[in-house]
Amino acid sequence: MEYKFSDKVSKLHASAIREILKFTADPEVISFAAGNPAPEAFPKERIAEISAELFRDDPILALQYSITEGYTPLRDFLKGWMKEKGCFHPEFDDLIITSGGQQANELSCKVLLNEGDTLLCESPSFIGSLNAFRSYNVNLVGVDMEDDGIDLEKLEAAVKANKNVKILYLIPNFQNPTGRTMSLAKRKAVYELACRYDFIILEDDPYGELRFAGTNVPTIKSLDTEGRVIYSSTFSKLISSGFRTGYVSAPAPIIQKIVVCKQVADVHSNIWAQVVSHRFMTTVDREAHFNKLRDIYREKCDLMCSYIDNGFSKKITYTKPEGGLFIWCTLPDSCDMNAFCTKAVQEYKIAVVPGNSFSIKEDDVSHSFRLNYSTPTNEQIKKGMDILARMTRDMLD
């Protein structure tokens, strides 16, 4: 029989990155297309210990239904930690656990936007969030970026040009896919725009703790005096991605609505992972653990960049990130980016993600591609980047 789907999902497709990842099933292909944490970044011994202790001491806690808002000791820990970081204002915020940062971003859109309302975002931006927003049939409008973040003039123009602008979605730290970090001046300026034009900022910060160079920039949430910033983050890059344990700090009325929507979405997030995350965060030397992760990613990023600096055609430009997982390379305008990426995977057996996977509109033109350094081993980075460098020289020089 023929199936008729709802308008909001009928045009929705699986992430284009998934198509690229199909090629990576070929064991000969070296993939720089993923976004997974390095396997050595997971504190697997400590997690195994904590889990064993939990099953010995309180197995029913790990197995029974729990409450939608999340495991209370984990919420209390996070409220304290986020307060220290300026990301939780006890006088007006609340904080709950979500099934990854993904759920926090999706439900923020669900509770605030009607079909047709406008959601602004950086262009390009993270495909997982873009598709979440698309799945509610909102008017998704991208605003070009500069090296230090979103273009403020174009942002204000977009606010004026679109109806019912409700949310501005931003990834200020080590943005996916560009690796760029928004300057403090711009963070202040976008917050002022939000106040002036009365919209909410959805600040997605999955990589904030993974800064391995440069100096820390305050979050937009830390500038929030009016209660108009939703701050979402996750343990995916700090403890385990497979846990699906994230969190969202936002004004209490918004959190109340997100709780109702989370209750109907999945009742609560896996409780074993919440308890393990709480015990991990409160029993390890956190800074030592984060420093270990920063060392891993700094080394991998530097290794990959050294091949770009020393081997790539000089016609390619790129952003050197100060943290996170991604490098953004841009080909000269004369080069067909899609043809380049297809040739890379089919002839050279190197998978990268074509930049238009992160486009806001289907006909946005991109000359860029995204490289990931966290998933491949150092050996794979050396071998793969050597091949890719040769390819860029053969094609462009």
Added chain:
Amino acid sequence: MEYKFSDKVSKLHASAIREILKFTADPEVISFAAGNPAPEAFPKERIAEISAELFRDDPILALQYSITEGYTPLRDFLKGWMKEKGCFHPEFDDLIITSGGQQANELSCKVLLNEGDTLLCESPSFIGSLNAFRSYNVNLVGVDMEDDGIDLEKLEAAVKANKNVKILYLIPNFQNPTGRTMSLAKRKAVYELACRYDFIILEDDPYGELRFAGTNVPTIKSLDTEGRVIYSSTFSKLISSGFRTGYVSAPAPIIQKIVVCKQVADVHSNIWAQVVSHRFMTTVDREAHFNKLRDIYREKCDLMCSYIDNGFSKKITYTKPEGGLFIWCTLPDSCDMNAFCTKAVQEYKIAVVPGNSFSIKEDDVSHSFRLNYSTPTNEQIKKGMDILARMTRDMLD
């Protein structure tokens, strides 16, 4: 500041049961209001063993990102098991893992219904699903039930009276809240109606394996020849509720859309719980495990029913379930049900769920309340039911 929410969530409230559960924080209150599995029903020793083995053999599998569709060995196991049970038709169905049965039901609504489209359901029905449907602003229409399931004449009338009837949502086995089981004749008849009037049946079967009396009735999915049944179930009552591991078997085009929506909802379900569930289901004597659960619930149900039979006012009628977790009691029309439930918890310290918590429309009148026997201990059942019986006699006789 004032927050404006989307139309679909602005009228959505947290489950009324949660309000009742607040009273149960009082340690003096005996609660028959929950819906949690009995703690002794969780196979905690085997789960602890499997988890320890997993962290020893393949920790990264339990910690890294995984695919949206779910852990492939678990999907393959379920396809085989569901095929045996007639709930997976390899010629047109596909099957994926979801974050509990809740997610399967919510996403089925999201992919198929526009705002204003009609979703029919039994009246009363499971509040978690009702709120999921409400969160998409659909036209939710309840159809009265008889002892053997939904009223067929009223169902056909509702199909004719409403526009764009897309889904009929049913819990055919040991329905929540009524404990009723739909007869085979009615299952066949609703399937025929679905074919004649071209709508989809969403069959929610969380309790199917928990039959402790009577004989098994084939699922509606097992009658599906045209590919118009979505079948959802879960390990919440068989292994662990805290896992949030469910599954959905449905025609492949519907599964494809659900996968896209699941990807934007939570990327994938907690992978540790998926692997543990797979290893549990494929290494234990399943029938022996299910029989143990059936014994637990039969004993608890019989115990609770003995107090109704021997102690309750004869003016109260009830359905004796053949499985599942709930008993549905109905007061005489002259009795104010809400006043009864309030008095029960405030004066007698016994929490039950008022029947209108499961109403489809706000002004539906209910004279019933729901009792749960799975969560309280046998001692709590004895003590609490004795008090409740006395209350019914004092009030009604």
